[in-house]
Amino acid sequence: MTAVPLVSLPESSDPTRSPRADKRERILDAAIKVFARHGYHGSRISDIAREAGIAYGLVYHYFKNKEEILASIFEQRWGVFLEALEGIASEETPAEQQLFSVAALILNAYRLRPDWVKVLVIEIQRSARFAEPGQLRAFGQFFDVVGRIIRRGQERGELRGDLDPRIACTAFVGALELSITSLVLRLVEVDDAGSGGGEYYENLARTVVDIFLHGLAAEGARA
Amino acid sequence: MTAVPLVSLPESSDPTRSPRADKRERILDAAIKVFARHGYHGSRISDIAREAGIAYGLVYHYFKNKEEILASIFEQRWGVFLEALEGIASEETPAEQQLFSVAALILNAYRLRPDWVKVLVIEIQRSARFAEPGQLRAFGQFFDVVGRIIRRGQERGELRGDLDPRIACTAFVGALELSITSLVLRLVEVDDAGSGGGEYYENLARTVVDIFLHGLAAEGARA
Amino acid sequence: MTAVPLVSLPESSDPTRSPRADKRERILDAAIKVFARHGYHGSRISDIAREAGIAYGLVYHYFKNKEEILASIFEQRWGVFLEALEGIASEETPAEQQLFSVAALILNAYRLRPDWVKVLVIEIQRSARFAEPGQLRAFGQFFDVVGRIIRRGQERGELRGDLDPRIACTAFVGALELSITSLVLRLVEVDDAGSGGGEYYENLARTVVDIFLHGLAAEGARA
Amino acid sequence: MTAVPLVSLPESSDPTRSPRADKRERILDAAIKVFARHGYHGSRISDIAREAGIAYGLVYHYFKNKEEILASIFEQRWGVFLEALEGIASEETPAEQQLFSVAALILNAYRLRPDWVKVLVIEIQRSARFAEPGQLRAFGQFFDVVGRIIRRGQERGELRGDLDPRIACTAFVGALELSITSLVLRLVEVDDAGSGGGEYYENLARTVVDIFLHGLAAEGARA
DNA sequence: CATGAATGAGAATTCATTCAT
DNA sequence: GATGAATGAATTCTCATTCAT
Numbered sequence: 001m002t003a004v005p006l007v008s009l010p011e012s013s014d015p016t017r018s019p020r021a022d023k024r025e026r027i028l029d030a031a032i033k034v035f036a037r038h039g040y041h042g043s044r045i046s047d048i049a050r051e052a053g054i055a056y057g058l059v060y061h062y063f064k065n066k067e068e069i070l071a072s073i074f075e076q077r078w079g080v081f082l083e084a085l086e087g088i089a090s091e092e093t094p095a096e097q098q099l100f101s102v103a104a105l106i107l108n109a110y111r112l113r114p115d116w117v118k119v120l121v122i123e124i125q126r127s128a129r130f131a132e133p134g135q136l137r138a139f140g141q142f143f144d145v146v147g148r149i150i151r152r153g154q155e156r157g158e159l160r161g162d163l164d165p166r167i168a169c170t171a172f173v174g175a176l177e178l179s180i181t182s183l184v185l186r187l188v189e190v191d192d193a194g195s196g197g198g199e200y201y202e203n204l205a206r207t208v209v210d211i212f213l214h215g216l217a218a219e220g221a222r223a
Numbered sequence: 224m225t226a227v228p229l230v231s232l233p234e235s236s237d238p239t240r241s242p243r244a245d246k247r248e249r250i251l252d253a254a255i256k257v258f259a260r261h262g263y264h265g266s267r268i269s270d271i272a273r274e275a276g277i278a279y280g281l282v283y284h285y286f287k288n289k290e291e292i293l294a295s296i297f298e299q300r301w302g303v304f305l306e307a308l309e310g311i312a313s314e315e316t317p318a319e320q321q322l323f324s325v326a327a328l329i330l331n332a333y334r335l336r337p338d339w340v341k342v343l344v345i346e347i348q349r350s351a352r353f354a355e356p357g358q359l360r361a362f363g364q365f366f367d368v369v370g371r372i373i374r375r376g377q378e379r380g381e382l383r384g385d386l387d388p389r390i391a392c393t394a395f396v397g398a399l400e401l402s403i404t405s406l407v408l409r410l411v412e413v414d415d416a417g418s419g420g421g422e423y424y425e426n427l428a429r430t431v432v433d434i435f436l437h438g439l440a441a442e443g444a445r446a
Numbered sequence: 447m448t449a450v451p452l453v454s455l456p457e458s459s460d461p462t463r464s465p466r467a468d469k470r471e472r473i474l475d476a477a478i479k480v481f482a483r484h485g486y487h488g489s490r491i492s493d494i495a496r497e498a499g500i501a502y503g504l505v506y507h508y509f510k511n512k513e514e515i516l517a518s519i520f521e522q523r524w525g526v527f528l529e530a531l532e533g534i535a536s537e538e539t540p541a542e543q544q545l546f547s548v549a550a551l552i553l554n555a556y557r558l559r560p561d562w563v564k565v566l567v568i569e570i571q572r573s574a575r576f577a578e579p580g581q582l583r584a585f586g587q588f589f590d591v592v593g594r595i596i597r598r599g600q601e602r603g604e605l606r607g608d609l610d611p612r613i614a615c616t617a618f619v620g621a622l623e624l625s626i627t628s629l630v631l632r633l634v635e636v637d638d639a640g641s642g643g644g645e646y647y648e649n650l651a652r653t654v655v656d657i658f659l660h661g662l663a664a665e666g667a668r669a
Numbered sequence: 670m671t672a673v674p675l676v677s678l679p680e681s682s683d684p685t686r687s688p689r690a691d692k693r694e695r696i697l698d699a700a701i702k703v704f705a706r707h708g709y710h711g712s713r714i715s716d717i718a719r720e721a722g723i724a725y726g727l728v729y730h731y732f733k734n735k736e737e738i739l740a741s742i743f744e745q746r747w748g749v750f751l752e753a754l755e756g757i758a759s760e761e762t763p764a765e766q767q768l769f770s771v772a773a774l775i776l777n778a779y780r781l782r783p784d785w786v787k788v789l790v791i792e793i794q795r796s797a798r799f800a801e802p803g804q805l806r807a808f809g810q811f812f813d814v815v816g817r818i819i820r821r822g823q824e825r826g827e828l829r830g831d832l833d834p835r836i837a838c839t840a841f842v843g844a845l846e847l848s849i850t851s852l853v854l855r856l857v858e859v860d861d862a863g864s865g866g867g868e869y870y871e872n873l874a875r876t877v878v879d880i881f882l883h884g885l886a887a888e889g890a891r892a
Numbered sequence: 893c894a895t896g897a898a899t900g901a902g903a904a905t906t907c908a909t910t911c912a913t
Numbered sequence: 914g915a916t917g918a919a920t921g922a923a924t925t926c927t928c929a930t931t932c933a934t
Contacts, residue, residue, distance in 0.1 A: 041264030171398035178397025215438030487710030617844035624843025661884030
């Protein structure tokens with residue numbers, strides 16, 4: 001199996017950026033951490049500032065208010081993620097390979113930046129701004145891309161054509177999503193913590209894709 | 224296929240209960256609605272009271288404080304759900320049938336009481352009390368039960384034995400979960416809105432179980 | 447000269463009012479005092495609350511925010527004042543008598559409730575709401591009424607017809623206004639403080655009306 | 670009638686001044702504008718800086734703090750005004766002529782620099798420093814000078830001696846003051862806006878002095 | 893001189909919780 | 914029980930002032 005395409009997920013500031021953009025970024029990084037821990041409403045600006053190592057008043061030099069911080073997180077992080085996803089979808093590889101890449105992308109994003117994913121998934125959908133069409137459409141794009149992969153696989157005869165691709169899409173993403181959530185929430189024990197979780201995630205991606213493609217039923221059980 | 228075991232999900236108050244228990248229940252119902260909409264931290268006691276149609280001071284006759292409301296929600300609603308789940312697991316039916324029952328249980332719970340599920344899944348894990356072992360164990364119980372169904376299926380040779388049952392379990396539940404979330408968030412268009420969504424949910428459950436058991440890959444594609 | 451019509455200027459709460467209205471009134475009374483002393487922007491909600499003898503949080507039970515307090519002051523106090531003014535204008539007495547009544551009304555209002563006048567005149571015109579047509583119109587009404595008195599006097603031949611009634615109106619009111627301001631600011635010494643200032647104000651009203659009607663020029667000096 | 674002595678009211682910087690004094694002046698000009706619009710407390714240093722077209726940090730090179738800006742405004746602007754007033758009072762012309770000159774001075778000051786007058790009259794009296802004897806005395810000087818003109822006119826027999834000169838003084842100034850305020854607030858319609866308001870102000874000064882000296886009462890109406 | 897990032901005291905506002913009625 | 918007035922701690926947000934560049 002080919003190398004898994006990884007998203008580049010910069011956290012520390014890029015030295016080529018302007019100092020202003022850099023500080024903005026530091027605040028966003030801090031905000032993501034704090035929001036992931038306590039939720040948007042449960043987080044105080046002062047928590048974010050402390051996490052970023054700055055005075056809280058400074059936050060207001062860079063962001064109009066708390067809500068704008070959340071919106072900025074969404075715009076920046078989601079874009080990074082969606083771009084990587086589009087890259088996978090545009091490859092000319094079999095559906096199975098593409099789905100594995102998507103799984104790896106999602107799992108790696110969650111493994112490397114669990115806070116990003118938590119905030120993107122949980123907080124944003126509850127914010128007032130999320131009601132705006134722009135944001136919802138952004139989420140929809142995600143399903144569009146995965147749905148496109150599945151539909152193309154159906155057209156090529158690689159995937160069963162008798163199943164609704166939209167359901168297949170959400171089932172696939174949901175399987176990945178909860179797999180990682182349960183890891184994050186420690187509902188499942190991971191043994192190889194020493195390896196940074198990498199092996200477990202590798203196995204997880206393979207297993208989920210395997211189940212998703214070939215089913216959990218024993219050989220010859222297909223109805 | 225046998226009848227789907229449904230959880231009884233009472234919302235309006237049971238007339239056999241004491242007036243006190245009745246009022247308590249009304250507050251919990253209201254709190255679930257409000258928490259689901261704005262999150263725990265984003266909800267005010269006065270919002271809950273207004274939703275329940277009572278004065279906000281009265282809330283404190285029935286609950287010590289805001290946090291206790293959340294804890295009560297968890298205890299009551301989760302218990303109802305887990306009990307139904309145990310019922311399914313203890314049946315002596317094939318794994319496929321059991322998994323379909325679980326899917327129907329979860330989907331129906333989400334369909335009929337989406338607020339319950341949102342609060343149980345999103346809010347509780349973030350509350351302070353959730354850190355307490357009791358609550359975490361409760362969530363774990365859920366995975367335990369589904370895991371047990373899968374393991375038993377593997378032992379009986381109905382399900383593939385080469386896959387980690389814990390991963391299979393979370394993948395299965397996650398597939399169901401996001402399928403409904405995307406419905407709730409309107410990320411997916413449902414055509415038969417006229418039927419109250421019942422048909423779509425029926426099909427959804429069947430499709431998810433189908434994919435989960437037999438895979439999305441086209442016939443003969445199993446590696 | 448007939449008795450001077452006085453405005454009834456209740457400050458202490460009317461016992462026939464509801465307790466709620468009563469408390470609201472107490473807050474408005476306190477706010478007027480504080481605004482008059484430090485200006486709207488220079489006043490803190492906590493100052494108002496302390497002056498009213500309540501916790502500052504309670505202010506927000508009765509008013510949405512600070513600005514609404516100012517608006518309420520305007521609506522209530524200005525109405526009281528304008529009503530008294532209309533009463534004078536509708537009398538069938540000579541212009542001289544009416545103008546004296548107006549002078550007495552304004553001076554008494556200022557003498558008895560200097561804070562009302564300061565806030566109505568100085569703060570309101572600077573508030574954002576004042577830009578709204580409604581408020582400006584309210585101020586305009588005041589000039590309308592006094593202007594009407596003067597015009598009627600001109601028509602009856604009691605007052606000179608060769609002078610712009612609008613200018614006469616503002617000159618008259620301005621004369622009264624600064625007379626009292628200088629008192630309030632202690633730019634002028636008042637001797638009979640013992641009498642509560644009543645005599646001085648009586649003389650002031652008479653003198654201003656005298657100058658305004660008959661001029662300061664010595665006998666026979668009219669050009 | 671002789672020429673009206675006008676105050677020279679420089680706004681743009683005097684090129685003979687040092688660059689430092691020039692920048693200081695620009696800040697003061699900006700501050701006056703902003704204070705007149707929103708009041709001292711309602712104005713931010715950054716508003717002043719933006720109005721002056723400089724960085725807000727620079728304000729602190731020229732002024733110790735916000736309050737010193739207000740004090741500087743008072744010292745400079747008030748001195749200019751008082752000097753012109755003294756010039757009028759020291760002339761050996763009839764009281765009527767002097768009063769007309771004073772009216773013209775005040776009206777022109779208001780017409781040309783309404784912001785100056787607003788700030789001098791409204792803000793300064795409320796500032797902490799105003800409580801200091803120096804500032805209060807400064808205001809008193811104004812009344813002293815006008816009072817001196819009136820008293821001299823009384824002594825010469827040009828003005829009635831039976832009226833309190835202090836009251837006459839404040840009434841006169843107040844008449845002028847409100848006449849212009851009502852213009853500024855657009856409470857009165859001015860027709861000749863095309864002429865820059867000059868004609869209206871000319872007429873206004875004449876009318877106010879006329880009323881003030883000869884009264885509004887119709888011929889022969891003096892009691 | 894000039895700039896604007898950085899700081900943090902201070903004020904407005906919110907809302908959980910208490911309590912008199 | 915029921916109500917909503919009252920309290921004040923906690924939080925968001927503002928802005929005067931300082932200071933590194």
